[in-house]
Amino acid sequence: MSATPLVSGLDLPIPGKTQLIPPLLGASVTDLSAWVQQQGQPAYRGKQLHEWIYQKGVRSLADISVFPKQWRAEVAEIPIGRSTIHHRAVAPDGTIKYLLRLADGQIIETVGIPTEKRLTVCVSTQVGCPMACDFCATGKGGYTRNLGRHEIVDQVLTVQEDFQQRVSHVVFMGMGEPLLNTENVLASLKSLNQDVGIGQRSLTVSTVGIRDRIRQFAQHHLQVTLAVSLHAPNQALREKLIPSARPYPLEDLLTECREYVEITGRRVTFEYVLLAGFNDLPEHAWELAKCLRGFQSHVNLIPYNPIQEVDYKRPNRDRIQAFVNVLKQQQIAVSVRYSRGLEADAACGQLRASK
Numbered sequence: 001m002s003a004t005p006l007v008s009g010l011d012l013p014i015p016g017k018t019q020l021i022p023p024l025l026g027a028s029v030t031d032l033s034a035w036v037q038q039q040g041q042p043a044y045r046g047k048q049l050h051e052w053i054y055q056k057g058v059r060s061l062a063d064i065s066v067f068p069k070q071w072r073a074e075v076a077e078i079p080i081g082r083s084t085i086h087h088r089a090v091a092p093d094g095t096i097k098y099l100l101r102l103a104d105g106q107i108i109e110t111v112g113i114p115t116e117k118r119l120t121v122c123v124s125t126q127v128g129c130p131m132a133c134d135f136c137a138t139g140k141g142g143y144t145r146n147l148g149r150h151e152i153v154d155q156v157l158t159v160q161e162d163f164q165q166r167v168s169h170v171v172f173m174g175m176g177e178p179l180l181n182t183e184n185v186l187a188s189l190k191s192l193n194q195d196v197g198i199g200q201r202s203l204t205v206s207t208v209g210i211r212d213r214i215r216q217f218a219q220h221h222l223q224v225t226l227a228v229s230l231h232a233p234n235q236a237l238r239e240k241l242i243p244s245a246r247p248y249p250l251e252d253l254l255t256e257c258r259e260y261v262e263i264t265g266r267r268v269t270f271e272y273v274l275l276a277g278f279n280d281l282p283e284h285a286w287e288l289a290k291c292l293r294g295f296q297s298h299v300n301l302i303p304y305n306p307i308q309e310v311d312y313k314r315p316n317r318d319r320i321q322a323f324v325n326v327l328k329q330q331q332i333a334v335s336v337r338y339s340r341g342l343e344a345d346a347a348c349g350q351l352r353a354s355k
């Protein structure tokens with residue numbers, strides 16, 4: 001994966017110790033082998049443990065029947081780090097929204113999105129979100145805490161088990177701002193790739209942009225896709241939607257994105273939520289094209305998904321198409337994401353910790 005280690009060394013629990021025990025989920029086969037050996041067990045038990053955690057989805061070490069009984073009893077209390085499904089809502093298009101209960105009782109949302117050949121999971125990276133973007137439901141509920149790497153990996157395993165189908169893609173587009181939780185996001189990317197077996201190119205991290213963090217992320221030279229939530233073609237408009245755009249202006253964000261392209265050799269995806277009459281006019285499309293000219297990028301338009309607290313409107317198809325046409329004319333690669341799961345309030349920006 002990357003030349004730089006994403007997680008340093010062995011940081012796994014010691015049985016019988018009452019200190020805060022870091023759960024096992026997210027640990028590599030090497031870490032698990034070292035851990036079992038610390039317990040006086042042969043190294044091959046690490047491989048077994050890895051298989052039981054990631055392939056069989058075991059929830060308690062006490063249930064690993066290939067382990068000696070006495071040792072199982074000793075380590076029974078060591079947490080693996082799995083959540084429980086608190087609520088599950090199926091949309092007519094087959095998208096499933098899950099409310100998952102974490103060990104401390106916090107609730108997060110995860111979405112499973114099946115399409116013909118894919119099963120995509122949209123994972124949360126924080127409980128709530130501090131960014132408070134005006135059009136997003138998650139921000140309305142405030143911010144509680146970052147998720148641990150195990151809590152991110154768990155979301156993927158949970159959807160995989162519930163669908164009884166391998167997850168092919170993961171998008172970090174659920175609740176929270178991934179680049180405010182970079183360490184756990186990097187550790188979970190590594191684990192999803194190496195332990196769960198999802199190709200790096202099938203992993204996408206979406207950010208609204210946090211100063212210096214995109215450059216730092218680039219330095220890990222991952223093959224994952226970076227998506228940046230742009231949503232406006234100029235600073236004045238962006239500031240109205242995204243409070244954090246004030247101290248971190250569009251120009252600085254775009255400069256950092258250019259550096260990302262230079263460092264990684266990978267293009268950036270720009271997300272642009274289309275709000276009728278606000279940022280969806282042809283002149284906005286022209287301005288956006290101007291911003292992105294010569295930039296190795298791709299624009300992903302997201303027609304606004306309604307939330308209760310604000311009265312933005314989704315543009316009609318003609319307006320969306322007109323916006324697309326301008327970008328295409330200007331040789332900007334563009335696609336439209338018609339969000340799935342609308343009926344279950346599981347679409348982009350509709351995630352909050354309630355049914």
Ligand code: SAH
Binds near residue numbers: 172208349
């Ligand atoms: N914090 C990250 C990831 C979270 S949301 C980020 O900002 O990128 C994933 C995408 O959904 C973001 O582009 C976000 O701006 C967009 N989004 C939020 N609310 C939305 C809404 N009501 N309708 C459509 N897209 C929305």
